[in-house]
Amino acid sequence: MTDKKCGECSLCCLMTHTPEFRRPVGVWCQHCKQGEGCTIYTVRPESCVNYKCMWLMEDWPEFLRPDKCGVLFDVLRNHKTVVAITARPGAWREEPAYNTILHLLKEDRGVYAVDGEEKNLLVPEGRTPEQVWYDLMKAVKELGLT
Numbered sequence: 722m723t724d725k726k727c728g729e730c731s732l733c734c735l736m737t738h739t740p741e742f743r744r745p746v747g748v749w750c751q752h753c754k755q756g757e758g759c760t761i762y763t764v765r766p767e768s769c770v771n772y773k774c775m776w777l778m779e780d781w782p783e784f785l786r787p788d789k790c791g792v793l794f795d796v797l798r799n800h801k802t803v804v805a806i807t808a809r810p811g812a813w814r815e816e817p818a819y820n821t822i823l824h825l826l827k828e829d830r831g832v833y834a835v836d837g838e839e840k841n842l843l844v845p846e847g848r849t850p851e852q853v854w855y856d857l858m859k860a861v862k863e864l865g866l867t
């Protein structure tokens with residue numbers, strides 16, 4: 722865990738969902754003032770209080786902050802699978818995001834790269850796509866997203 726701050730980033734207010742508001746992924750939260758942050762910060766819903774992208778949790782460099790690298794990395798509860806949600810088309814295939822994906826694969830984590838309608842399942846050596854898909858679906862189900 723780190724003491725990092727989100728700074729000007731507010732990408733999770735677009736790229737993740739807020740169940741309390743029934744806000745789906747891909748729609749900006751009505752309470753987000755881009756570049757300034759949450760306008761209801763002190764009373765924001767529990768899901769927002771608890772949410773941390775991987776950049777915030779891990780000892781990752783500043784250039785991997787989601788608004789800077791164009792990709793929001795979200796590790797699922799099982800820690801075996803990471804969802805890489807692309808905010809800028811094609812960003813997951815570019816540096817520095819792609820190098821990060823290679824590192825995650827080396828750590829034996831599956832990566833589900835979501836770039837708009839395009840979705841790619843990246844599988845670490847020694848595991849099958851079916852195993853990685855199973856882990857992904859199990860974690861998504863636990864989150865109540867299916």
Ligand code: SF4
Nearest residue numbers: 727730731732733774
């Ligand atoms: S995506 Fe990560 S760094 Fe950006 S606002 Fe959300 S938690 Fe903070």
Ligand code: SF4
Nearest residue numbers: 734750752753759769
């Ligand atoms: S309530 Fe605030 S922190 Fe939560 S999604 Fe909306 S703007 Fe972001």
